[in-house]
Amino acid sequence: MLGYAMKLLTQPTRFAFWLLLGALLLLPFVTDALLGRGWVRIADFAMLYIMLALGLNIVVGLAGLLDLGYIAFFAVGAYCYALTGSPHLALAFPSLFPGGVHLPFWIVLPLAALVAGGFGVLLGAPTLRLRGDYLAIVTLGFGEIIRIFLNNLNAPFNLTNGPQGISRIDPIKVADVSLNASQEIFGITLPSVHLYFYLFLAFTALVIFVSQRLEKSRIGRAWMAIREDEIAASAMGINTRNLKLLAFAMGAMFGGVSGTLFAGFQGFVSPESFSLMESIMVLCMVVLGGMGNIAGVILGGVLLALLPEVLRHSVVPLQQALFGKTIVDPESLRMLLFGGALIAMMLYRPAGLWPSRVRRRELDTDEAAETV
């Protein structure tokens, strides 16, 4: 990691890198001053979505396995921390956990990633022979099964507290400093959302780094070969079974990490955060931005995480000013715009807003062939 960072710093792009880093570090303050604190919180959520989208990009973009239930792994991560970092278990099973569990976040995080990875293998193993639409249906079912379990496992024993969800989850602590309260560092007061912003920024950077390494690795190339032609891939000596399971597991781990951060940040989880719509949203981030291209996926994540908030803050005041009342609810307008954006993109930029090098070249060549 250090060597990689050094290389970045010594390349001609180092100026851009420092500029970007500085801008990102200042972003919460600028946002806070210009738009208000709520928008810093929105930026925090955007980073959770970016992590999710990058995780799904491994499964869908690299290995070519269409997963419509990806949010389940986010849920698994979130509930891992919700159960081990809240008084819920102590209340539900006083005899088993008299004082509650209250595991520290930094112990739960790797465990949650492993549990989510395990669920990824659980989903991958029975679906190894499936592809495309068939796989999509099974993964969609899997996502719903997890959500329905979370929704109903308050009986016969109260594991998940059902639709009410689990609240009072311990805030994340970094070196004994709780991120849930304002902290003063070097005379600068950092509100909680700012602290979470920097934590999530670090995690997002890590996820981007791992994604990039994976993509350029032997494993990444094997995933792409499986995506292109599974029979030929196994005729090349690729163990397609293990590599597909690995793709599911890696993608799920990213989702699990993001979910754990989400639970600590929110302090509350409930099954309704993990609906099918969320899975579709994350998939749309991957597709809209440019499947298989990390920068594109990040762009897609930012745009789609911000879109509903921008609408919420602009549509209602605009209508109030024009008509004196709210005619169209921003939520329904969001789906309309969103659907329109996807159709427009499929027509004009089928490879995504920021397609990968290869996809771009492919489309260029097609156009060149057409003009000849």
Next chain:
Amino acid sequence: MHEINLTPLLEVRDLQVAYGAIHAVKGIDLHIGSGELVALIGSNGAGKTTTLKTLAGLLHPASGQIQYGGENLNNIAAHRRVAMGIALVPEGRGVFARLTVAENLLMGAYSRNDRHEITTDLERMCALFPRLAERRGQLAGTLSGGEQQMVAMARALMSSPRLLMLDEPSMGLAPLMVQKIFETIRDIAALGMSILLVEQNARLALQAASRGYVMESGAITLSGASGELLGSDAVQRAYLGG
């Protein structure tokens, strides 16, 4: 029967393969000696591709034995057979369309870890297929059919196999390109590679091969030296339109 080598590289005994209730291969015997170019000819649906896929480990035999270099292959997974030196050029080429030509070739060397020799082999492939050298940065999916066949062959050779299995290399190619591909197959054979060539184009295949097997509805009905098969009435009638 001609026995070129006393111990064949590949020996198949009573191989049966079934897709559920459908028996695609009904107990065939065949062998390939070291350095031999053997053709397996037959019409559509005779079971040729099924045979090749089974030899590559992509399908599991219902019964029978596959011996390769003195080892029983029956319980060895497809990806491990590549490391043992068995390479398949799949039917319809199966190039990785959205990877570049160079990346495709590198994927062929997936099971190897001798970095230095992989580079040498890449250069050898560029010499063997100059067309590919020109297009190494291009996406394989944008090449012509013949060029894609070259990619598939070069990619298979990159695993440095002892046995190369080609499934219908002439399929869907222009006559001139077919000639070119078969010239290359002969060149590779001349280097001492053992080759099993599956073809519908019986004349071309038998002209290139030293021996041949004729397959019909899952069974081998004829076998022998290429010259004999080319001259036999049955082959003439069934495949050569004579």
